[in-house]
Amino acid sequence: MYAKKIVLHFPHSLVNKPILHKLSRDYELEFNILRASITPDEEGLLVLELKGDEPDYKNALEYLKKEGVKVQTLAQDVIMDEEKCTHCGVCVPMCPVLAFHVEPETKKVIFIQDECIACGVCVDICPMNAMEVKI
Ligand code: SF4
Ligand code: SF4
Structure with missing residues (x-):
């Protein structure tokens, strides 16, 4: 099982889209929401732990990027x-x-x-x- 913690930055236009639902339905990833907030410029910010198979994880990241979600791993x-x-x-x-x-x-x-x-x-x-x- 592959597990990673990531931060997702959602532009205002995507805040109400069912993106997390898609991560579990289409990519079979489990997720834990570690933190959720709205930044001063109304960007949605989610800290997630994602678990699943590595290829699914990589495909899900591609999907998020295509949707306009900025994905940041917690390495910095x-x-x-x-x-x-x-x-x-x-x-x-x-x-x-x-x-x-x-x-x-x-x-x-x-x-x-x-x-x-x-x-x-x-x-x-x-x-x-x-x-x-x-x-
Ligand atoms: S880090 Fe910046 S924003 Fe925070 S208290 Fe210091 S000066 Fe103010
Ligand atoms: S970079 Fe670190 S200290 Fe600054 S707002 Fe984000 S979590 Fe808090």
Whole structure:
């Protein structure tokens, strides 16, 4: 059994399409929804664990891409540049897995890298460009 965790970014126009149903019906994949949210620009974001046969998984990914869904595997690392972060807090409620914590006493924003699924939302919205994808 092949299993992978992926992040799907759905454009607004696809949010109501029965895409997950098709993954199980046509590609015989099992899926667990680990997280679901809507980003500030109304993109749907789903973190999934997919299980099934590898060829089915690959065909399903092709199908998703053709439908206009951006598929991201969880291999990238996102890092915080502490020197750039002003602790403005913009990223805190936007993170789908709550990887930012605000220290109650100092109001500092702490990035918990182990929680991060590298969805890229904070990278796009941070006004200081403090969140970066590590190459
Ligand atoms: S949005 Fe950027 S500057 Fe603001 S707290 Fe988050 S990482 Fe720091
Ligand atoms: S990339 Fe940013 S918004 Fe996405 S999970 Fe990691 S910390 Fe949260």
